[in-house]
Amino acid sequence: MKKSIKEYFVPWIKPLKMYVSNHIDLAWKKPSLHRMMSNENPIPPSAKVLKTIKKYSAIANRYPDQGIVIRSKIAKMNGLDGPENVVLGNGSSEIFDMIYRSFLQPGDQVIQQTPCFGIYKLRTVLLGGEIVSVPMIYKNNKMFYDVDAILRATTDKTKAITIANPNNPTGDFMETGDFVRLAKTGIPFVIDEAYIEYAGLKKSQVALIKKYKNVIITRTLSKAYGLAGLRLGYLLADKEVAMKIAATLLPWNVGTITMWAALTALEDKKSLGKRVKFNNEQVAFIEKSLSKIPGLVVFPSSANYVLFDAAPAGKNGKEIIEFCQKKGIILRAISSSKHKIEGWFRVTIGSKKENQLFVKTIKEFFSK
Numbered sequence: 001m002k003k004s005i006k007e008y009f010v011p012w013i014k015p016l017k018m019y020v021s022n023h024i025d026l027a028w029k030k031p032s033l034h035r036m037m038s039n040e041n042p043i044p045p046s047a048k049v050l051k052t053i054k055k056y057s058a059i060a061n062r063y064p065d066q067g068i069v070i071r072s073k074i075a076k077m078n079g080l081d082g083p084e085n086v087v088l089g090n091g092s093s094e095i096f097d098m099i100y101r102s103f104l105q106p107g108d109q110v111i112q113q114t115p116c117f118g119i120y121k122l123r124t125v126l127l128g129g130e131i132v133s134v135p136m137i138y139k140n141n142k143m144f145y146d147v148d149a150i151l152r153a154t155t156d157k158t159k160a161i162t163i164a165n166p167n168n169p170t171g172d173f174m175e176t177g178d179f180v181r182l183a184k185t186g187i188p189f190v191i192d193e194a195y196i197e198y199a200g201l202k203k204s205q206v207a208l209i210k211k212y213k214n215v216i217i218t219r220t221l222s223k224a225y226g227l228a229g230l231r232l233g234y235l236l237a238d239k240e241v242a243m244k245i246a247a248t249l250l251p252w253n254v255g256t257i258t259m260w261a262a263l264t265a266l267e268d269k270k271s272l273g274k275r276v277k278f279n280n281e282q283v284a285f286i287e288k289s290l291s292k293i294p295g296l297v298v299f300p301s302s303a304n305y306v307l308f309d310a311a312p313a314g315k316n317g318k319e320i321i322e323f324c325q326k327k328g329i330i331l332r333a334i335s336s337s338k339h340k341i342e343g344w345f346r347v348t349i350g351s352k353k354e355n356q357l358f359v360k361t362i363k364e365f366f367s368k
């Protein structure tokens, strides 16, 4: 008997839908809105990057190579042997996909802490895997990583632990000793360092790779380097591990223009320094300006966003997000199945003017 096409889909894809970032679509539709929701960089690419984009767009008829030059550069920047320690992805989102594909079979588990970046879950369930969310501890107006709970949550089915450092949306770092405890489990341990450059590579856990073969570091050029639209992410790992994960690579996943423009950005330390300085000053401005509001919890951030909890001030995060949107600012709501999140909202650092507008708008909301 002829079966319907629906029956041919693998069972775990049946309940899934295409992932749509409504807030990003809205921002593209209405360019007058202030994009303070996706942790993008407000500073456009440098003149040097634009020059490289132009140069390589003239040979866009050619397929890219495997990015040996940029992979060598990345390895050197991180004190690793060479390109075999590095795998490139179409953004680090694709890197998570490659890692989970390499380790998971249907029914296997990935442990994450919550709240965190949503892609870990999306790419896990797509493989028929299960995401196990371990809540961070919310205490004394701060969020803490709960490593004991993560260790307790590990089972024979755990095929990856993923921790963002600093975490999105909480903005904080986990202690090095805790990384070692998780590395020692031997379970593939993915440390997502998407925002590491804002605090500097000295905060990276990349040195663990040399001691623990199960440690994999992920990075992106979407944040401090300001190239979110070009899509370049990478992983750093032991050679053998990296080259095994590379077997999942979709050939030519990173285009010529992207990889050479990214190399230019990596080489331009001055431009990165400028972006980081601007960001960190603006984080301090927002944190200082709004920490004066009684009852508003401002979580200290080492990245390009700041998380708030307005509940202790008796306010609702959703109402604040709606209020800001009426004033032309798009913010991001936070999801965590394990916390009371009514008061939470997150802002991404924008231009100086946008940050001033955000502060003014929040003050206005609280004075209502």
Ligand SMILES: Cc1ncc(COP(=O)(O)O)c(C=O)c1O
Pocket: 038, 039, 090, 091, 092, 093, 094, 117, 164, 167, 168, 192, 194, 219, 220, 221, 222, 228, 232, 233
């Ligand atoms: C923690 C974290 N990791 C990774 C990413 C993904 O970045 P991309 O796919 O642009 O490299 C993001 C994006 O917001 C993020 O917040």
